[in-house]
Amino acid sequence: ISMAQAPVEFAPAQLQPPSRKHETSLIEAGFAQCRFIVREAPEGAICCGAPTTGGSWCPWHRRIVYETRAEAAARAAARAAKAA
Secondary structure (H helix, E strand, C coil), rough: CCCCCCCCCCCCCHHHCCHHHCCCCCCCCCCCCCCEEEEEEECCEEEEECCCCCCCCCCHHHHHHHHHHHHHHHHHHHHHHCCC
């Protein structure tokens, strides 16, 4: 049984930047809260804190940190073409 979570795809038009009202310190981030660090503060790293679907990032930040296989293949092809 795989514990890996299947990526959740969201159309870019559906995504909205998360509200700053969810921001929390990294240490206080709870289950299903985005852990994308949005800024540093004197008391430590401040995370997005927006709701997630059980993963580490909200949909907005998942699009920043996660690369699909298709995106990786396109990037590799572009690198190969540039090197040729």
